[in-house]
Amino acid sequence: xQGNDRKGGIFQMKIRDLLAAESIELQGKVTGKxxxxxAMVDLMAKSGKINDVxxxxxxxxxxxxxxxxxxxxxxxxxHCKSDSVSRPGLAAMVVPEGVDxxxxxxxxxxxxxxxxxxxxxxxxxxxxxxxxxxLLMDEDFTAKLRSAKTVDEFLSVIDxxxxxxxxxxxxxxxxxxxxxxxxxxxxxxxxxxxxTGIAHTYMAAEALEKKAKELGYRIKVETRxxxxxKNVLTKAEIAEAECIIVAADTQVPMDRxxxxxxxxxxxxxxxxxxxxxxxxxxxxxxxxxxxxxxxxAEEEEGKDSIGHQIYKHLMNGVSHMLPFVVGGGILIAIxxxxxxxxxxxxxxxxxxxxxxxxxxxxxxxxxxxGGVAFGFMLPILAGFIAMSIADRPGLAVGFVGGAIAANxxxxxxxxxxxxxxxxxIVLLLKKICxxxxxxxxxxxxxxxxPLLGIFIVGVLMTYVVEPPIGALNTLxxxxxxxxxxxxxxxxxxxxxxxxxxxMGGPVNKAAYVFGTASIAAGNYNIMAAVMVxxxxxxIAIALATLIFxxxxxxxxxxxxxxxxxxxxxxxxxxxxxxxxxxxxHVLPACVVGSAAAGALSMxxxxxxxxxxxxxxxxxxxxxxxxxxxxxxxxxxxxxVLLGVLKKKAA
Numbered sequence: 001x002q003g004n005d006r007k008g009g010i011f012q013m014k015i016r017d018l019l020a021a022e023s024i025e026l027q028g029k030v031t032g033k034x035x036x037x038x039a040m041v042d043l044m045a046k047s048g049k050i051n052d053v054x055x056x057x058x059x060x061x062x063x064x065x066x067x068x069x070x071x072x073x074x075x076x077x078x079h080c081k082s083d084s085v086s087r088p089g090l091a092a093m094v095v096p097e098g099v100d101x102x103x104x105x106x107x108x109x110x111x112x113x114x115x116x117x118x119x120x121x122x123x124x125x126x127x128x129x130x131x132x133x134x135l136l137m138d139e140d141f142t143a144k145l146r147s148a149k150t151v152d153e154f155l156s157v158i159d160x161x162x163x164x165x166x167x168x169x170x171x172x173x174x175x176x177x178x179x180x181x182x183x184x185x186x187x188x189x190x191x192x193x194x195x196t197g198i199a200h201t202y203m204a205a206e207a208l209e210k211k212a213k214e215l216g217y218r219i220k221v222e223t224r225x226x227x228x229x230k231n232v233l234t235k236a237e238i239a240e241a242e243c244i245i246v247a248a249d250t251q252v253p254m255d256r257x258x259x260x261x262x263x264x265x266x267x268x269x270x271x272x273x274x275x276x277x278x279x280x281x282x283x284x285x286x287x288x289x290x291x292x293x294x295x296x297a298e299e300e301e302g303k304d305s306i307g308h309q310i311y312k313h314l315m316n317g318v319s320h321m322l323p324f325v326v327g328g329g330i331l332i333a334i335x336x337x338x339x340x341x342x343x344x345x346x347x348x349x350x351x352x353x354x355x356x357x358x359x360x361x362x363x364x365x366x367x368x369x370g371g372v373a374f375g376f377m378l379p380i381l382a383g384f385i386a387m388s389i390a391d392r393p394g395l396a397v398g399f400v401g402g403a404i405a406a407n408x409x410x411x412x413x414x415x416x417x418x419x420x421x422x423x424x425i426v427l428l429l430k431k432i433c434x435x436x437x438x439x440x441x442x443x444x445x446x447x448x449x450p451l452l453g454i455f456i457v458g459v460l461m462t463y464v465v466e467p468p469i470g471a472l473n474t475l476x477x478x479x480x481x482x483x484x485x486x487x488x489x490x491x492x493x494x495x496x497x498x499x500x501x502x503m504g505g506p507v508n509k510a511a512y513v514f515g516t517a518s519i520a521a522g523n524y525n526i527m528a529a530v531m532v533x534x535x536x537x538x539i540a541i542a543l544a545t546l547i548f549x550x551x552x553x554x555x556x557x558x559x560x561x562x563x564x565x566x567x568x569x570x571x572x573x574x575x576x577x578x579x580x581x582x583x584x585h586v587l588p589a590c591v592v593g594s595a596a597a598g599a600l601s602m603x604x605x606x607x608x609x610x611x612x613x614x615x616x617x618x619x620x621x622x623x624x625x626x627x628x629x630x631x632x633x634x635x636x637x638x639x640v641l642l643g644v645l646k647k648k649a650a
Contacts, residue, residue, distance in 0.1 A: 015090065015158050020047040023091040024151045036099050037078060040114040043091035049116055055084040056116065070103030075136050079115035089116045094146055111146055135161050186217050186242040188281045189233050193224035193248035194267045201225040204247050204270030211274040217282055224252065243281035251316040251388045254289065261286035271576060317385035317419055318513055324376045325516050326612040331370030333609035333620035338363040378406040382419035389423025393445050397453035398422035404461040409470030412517035417465050422457045429453060488602045496533025496598020500590040503537060503572045503579060516611045524607035528621065531570055531608055532601045532631050533594040538567030538574035540593045540638025548643035570614035585645040593638020600630035
């Protein structure tokens with residue numbers, strides 16, 4: 001075609017190449033959407049690019065039935081990919097009076113572009129649709145098209161706008177190439193992972209990528225979130241890397257990094273200390289990671305290395321447990337909800353009230369499925385704690401220990417003990433068996449470790465752990481069941497405040513795990529206080545960015561409203577960037593707001609049977625209106641304190 005540009009050996013199609021002069025109408029007179037589509041198809045047919053006009057017309061109608069192509073601002077871009085199209089083409093029509101086109105904004109359409117694309121692999125219509133859509137977002141461009149007096153003027157407006165856009169894109173490519181050149185030296189790799197894999201994982205990845213780019217280094221980040229590992233590091237990349245940063249609170253496969261400089265830290269450090277980590281990695285200040293799982297030097301672990309290791313093992317168990325807790329817990333909550341709508345509990349005999357949640361067949365089904373999932377909670381917790389400590393051989397041993405706790409009286413506390421006990425038992429067995437002949441190496445993980453490990457942990461759990469921990473667990477549960485008045489309100493304030501202390505860190509997770517364990521024990525008011533406390537910080541911050549605009553930077557004000565969504569979804573981590581930039585003022589405000597919400601939730605005797613979900617599980621909340629009141633008051637308190645405590649943004 002005439003007028004194509006060659007770029008990189010490939011001809012770049014222009015809008016002008018597709019838009020024939022005979023397919024342009026500047027004084028369209030149509031009274032409805034169907035008439036407009038028919039007129040556009042007829043215009044397209046004049047270009048000679050349609051083999052079967054009626055087949056093409058039906059295709060245009062069919063596409064329009066899927067969803068309107070009236071994109072708003074007076075513009076519509078109907079399109080169709082069909083075997084009836086011989087060559088890709090465009091048709092255009094200006095409708096001075098406008099026509100009702102079922103547009104997304106409800107306004108009349110006065111500028112229509114129709115795209116015809118042959119049914120080939122090139123997806124020409126998608127490429128052209130994208131290019132047109134970008135250009136049509138420019139109000140000056142569309143205004144010039146609407147006011148064009150002649151077809152030539154109409155085409156000239158398109159040519160000028162497209163040329164300007166192409167020039168902008170070329171500049172962007174040049175800038176990108178320059179950046180690549182500037183950063184083609186040291187390669188830094190990173191792995192990020194948090195227990196839930198929802199927020200911290202990706203926030204840390206973004207922070208590291210941004211800071212590396214600013215400092216002129218190449219970087220690739222492997223994220224190990226709830227959906228599994230993404231952007232996985234390759235052997236070639238690891239071999240080339242200057243250093244690997246592992247910012248994770250969950251177990252990360254480390255053997256692949258043997259012999260390479262490695263920095264290990266908390267995932268929160270990846271967010272708040274990104275520049276420090278990148279600089280340290282680039283300057284060669286990291287220790288060499290050995291195949292046995294230890295670094296040659298452990299300065300990066302700091303004084304709290306033991307505590308961090310314990311936390312990491314614990315969070316590995318929690319992160320694997322959560323899907324079972326959330327999925328099973330919500331299904332059980334739905335079962336209670338179904339019976340709540342179907343059965344009058346007060347009318348049931350006392351001996352039948354204990355069957356609530358299984359009375360109707362539908363409720364019984366949900367309860368059964370959810371109960372199976374929920375039943376895996378403690379074995380999974382213990383199993384993956386043990387696996388974090390002793391690798392794969394620890395999984396079976398920990399799983400059995402957790403199952404003993406679940407079937408006994410020690411419950412959640414017993415499962416925690418079982419996980420750590422199993423892990424270190426397997427490590428001890430590994431050390432003892434290290435002196436066995438090499439010929440027995442293959443039998444260790446499939447015979448020796450599971451046989452001896454399961455037996456030892458079973459005996460210890462049954463005769464050593466269960467009696468005292470079981471008694472303690474029973475005492476705690478009885479105490480929680482007996483909570484009322486000031487003591488319950490105080491517990492709600494404590495748990496709610498804990499959810500804001502570090503927003504997804506150890507304190508936050510401790511409160512959350514306590515809440516989920518309480519669900520298993522039937523103390524649903526505790527989970528309600530925990531969730532409302534976790535919802536407050538993002539909502540309070542979002543409110544503050546709207547009300548106290550002078551206390552936040554322009555970027556923070558833009559990001560603020562998204563925290564409404566995160567807060568209502570029970571994702572506390574949405575508040576982290578704000579807290580990280582000004583912790584001394586943001587954290588106290590959020591803690592007080594969350595504590596107030598948690599206390600009110602307890603005072604109102606609100607309950608929650610689902611361990612996650614925010615507003616999406618409000619139907620399972622007991623006293624939902626008062627629960628919303630608690631959330632609103634806590635958020636307002638946090639917002640007001642932010643306005644008082646924060647200084648004006650520079």
